Amino acid sequence: MKPYRYQRARDIPGAISALAEEPNATFLAGGTNLVDLLKLGVMEPEVLVDVRRLTSDSVEELPDGGVRIGAAVTNSNLAADRTIRSRYPVLSEALLSGASGQLRNLATTGGNLLQHTRCVYWQDTTTPCNKREPGSGCSALEGHNKNHAILGASEHCVATHPSDMAVAMTALDAFVVVQGRNGEHRIPIEELHRLPGDEPWRDTTLEHGELITAVDLPLLDLAANSKYRKVRERASYAFALVSVAAALDVGEDGTVRDVRLALGGVAHKPWRATKAEEALRGEPINKANLRAAADIELEDAELLRDNAFKVPLARNVIVRTLLDLAEGR
Amino acid sequence: MEQEITIKVDGTGHRLTVDTRTTLLDALRERLGITSPKKGCDHGQCGACTILLAGRRINSCLALAVAFEDEEIVTAEGLAEDGGLHPMHRSFIEHDAFQCGYCTPGQIVSAVGMLEEASSGWPSSVTADLDADEIVLADEEIRERMSGNLCRCAAYVNIVSAISETAGGEARR
Ligand SMILES: Cc1cc2nc3c(=O)[nH]c(=O)nc-3n(C[C@H](O)[C@H](O)[C@H](O)COP(=O)(O)OP(=O)(O)OC[C@H]3O[C@@H](n4cnc5c(N)ncnc54)[C@H](O)[C@@H]3O)c2cc1C
Numbered sequence: 058m059k060p061y062r063y064q065r066a067r068d069i070p071g072a073i074s075a076l077a078e079e080p081n082a083t084f085l086a087g088g089t090n091l092v093d094l095l096k097l098g099v100m101e102p103e104v105l106v107d108v109r110r111l112t113s114d115s116v117e118e119l120p121d122g123g124v125r126i127g128a129a130v131t132n133s134n135l136a137a138d139r140t141i142r143s144r145y146p147v148l149s150e151a152l153l154s155g156a157s158g159q160l161r162n163l164a165t166t167g168g169n170l171l172q173h174t175r176c177v178y179w180q181d182t183t184t185p186c187n188k189r190e191p192g193s194g195c196s197a198l199e200g201h202n203k204n205h206a207i208l209g210a211s212e213h214c215v216a217t218h219p220s221d222m223a224v225a226m227t228a229l230d231a232f233v234v235v236q237g238r239n240g241e242h243r244i245p246i247e248e249l250h251r252l253p254g255d256e257p258w259r260d261t262t263l264e265h266g267e268l269i270t271a272v273d274l275p276l277l278d279l280a281a282n283s284k285y286r287k288v289r290e291r292a293s294y295a296f297a298l299v300s301v302a303a304a305l306d307v308g309e310d311g312t313v314r315d316v317r318l319a320l321g322g323v324a325h326k327p328w329r330a331t332k333a334e335e336a337l338r339g340e341p342i343n344k345a346n347l348r349a350a351a352d353i354e355l356e357d358a359e360l361l362r363d364n365a366f367k368v369p370l371a372r373n374v375i376v377r378t379l380l381d382l383a384e385g386r
Numbered sequence: 387m388e389q390e391i392t393i394k395v396d397g398t399g400h401r402l403t404v405d406t407r408t409t410l411l412d413a414l415r416e417r418l419g420i421t422s423p424k425k426g427c428d429h430g431q432c433g434a435c436t437i438l439l440a441g442r443r444i445n446s447c448l449a450l451a452v453a454f455e456d457e458e459i460v461t462a463e464g465l466a467e468d469g470g471l472h473p474m475h476r477s478f479i480e481h482d483a484f485q486c487g488y489c490t491p492g493q494i495v496s497a498v499g500m501l502e503e504a505s506s507g508w509p510s511s512v513t514a515d516l517d518a519d520e521i522v523l524a525d526e527e528i529r530e531r532m533s534g535n536l537c538r539c540a541a542y543v544n545i546v547s548a549i550s551e552t553a554g555g556e557a558r559r
């Protein structure tokens with residue numbers, strides 16, 4: 058591990074200017090992802106600016122009926138929060154399906170959003186990887202790519218985003234509150250993470266030194282009927298092969314009044330399934346319609362050697378999750 | 387780069403100079419000779435290094451020592467207040483909940499932290515009613531909540547029963 062300087066910023070502007078002054082500095086929150094990457098030599102910052110105790114660590118109800126989650130709220134505390142459990146259960150479920158009890162106690166909301174891909178080639182500094190070393194090639198294209206993306210990838214990178222929490226937040230139309238040198242702004246979570254395109258080294262749209270201070274969940278009544286389902290290779294303590302976050306409102310007549318759907322494990326970012334949502338609005342809720350809607354979303358899937366299973370898996374998990382919600386399970 | 391820090395472990399404060407790269411796990415084991423937290427994977431994947439930080443269980447291998455100054459740390463050695471055995475220690479012995487013992491201190495600290503979480507009403511991913519006020523620690527709940535602790539000897543069956551008995555005991559008290 059390369060030596061680095063450690064500093065604890067006194068306040069948010071201090072943290073932002075510390076990074077502005079140092080191109081090779083990075084924020085440290087819980088460290089459950091970053092410290093691992095330091096050990097692996099994948100990240101080699103010269104300065105760590107500790108922000109774990111800088112931003113808010115509470116979940117507050119907003120005057121407009123939404124909720125603001127401080128970036129320092131731990132994954133455990135967020136999952137256990139009473140408001141989240143009753144009004145946005147999909148978010149609690151997503152958090153509880155991720156990592157382990159110990160990790161969730163350290164991991165923060167900001168760090169979880171910005172955690173890095175688990176692509177094994179990215180984590181192995183002896184192999185080519187365009188994300189780690191632009192222009193070196195993508196080892197996953199011809200390598201072991203069972204865990205890799207089926208949607209929105211490029212010839213330069215087929216990595217997936219590993220966060221469960223972010224998938225739920227994407228289904229919930231969350232906004233990410235960001236502070237930089239030019240003040241604060243809010244961006245829709247869908248605009249936070251990027252598709253790889255021909256710049257796979259850029260995971261997000263954030264500029265160097267921009268700090269996530271909070272996540273806002275808007276008032277969303279149908280979120281009370283929401284659910285997260287994650288498929289993985291063992292029952293617990295494993296990343297998703299495919300996951301689905303969904304919220305559903307079905308009218309008296311059995312047609313879909315409104316729906317939110319997002320997929321994890323399929324793309325370089327949490328994948329908002331807008332095409333499937335559109336196909337479902339106003340339609341009777343039944344297996345055939347759900348399958349058809351899932352197929353529309355997955356129509357553009359591009360498959361690699363080992364990951365074709367993700368298409369039927371995603372389709373089945375979408376259908377089952379929405380049927381469960383329709384049946385009040 | 388070196389930095390001077392104070393850490394409080396099992397009730398005792400220690401002043402030491404560490405490289406900024408030192409994890410809590412290495413500071414405890416290599417610098418303070420507190421060897422009950424074990425190094426299994428060093429990457430957050432096994433739970434052998436579990437300690438309590440301000441009462442909550444964490445993996446000490448992913449925590450930088452410089453970042454956790456002045457926070458209360460408890461290891462498996464420090465669980466019992468009177469220097470004797472904690473009920474969880476005793477239960478692991480009575481249930482024969484280990485073979486080689488390497489994962490055991492981490493399991494025990496994790497179990498103690500887990501019971502605290504459950505009594506705070508925290509749900510898990512197998513809790514049927516997310517809104518429930520009280521958590522009933524059925525074996526399925528214990529297994530899910532302890533999934534962050536691996537045991538290469540696969541003593542899992544007895545680990546679950548050791549924890550289950552301690553949980554029941556606490557509920558009765
Ligand atoms: C064994 C293991 C299993 C796991 N399983 C899962 C799983 O199943 N599902 C899942 O979703 N996750 C899983 N995780 C990942 C875990 O959720 C993340 O490591 C954690 O959420 C990261 O949060 P942190 O606060 O520790 O971030 P850190 O490690 O401190 O930081 C992560 C990144 O975010 C940046 N950052 C942190 N905070 C901010 C901020 N406020 N503003 C701007 N940048 C910031 C850092 O610079 C860094 O690049 C697992 C991790 C491990 C080790």
Ligand code: SF4
Nearest residue numbers: 176186195214215216
């Ligand atoms: S998929 Fe992306 S992260 Fe993985 S090796 Fe290819 S370029 Fe690197």
Ligand code: FES
Nearest residue numbers: 426427428433447
């Ligand atoms: S040594 Fe820390 S989790 Fe394995």
Ligand code: FES
Nearest residue numbers: 485487537538539
């Ligand atoms: S008792 Fe040997 S690893 Fe658990």
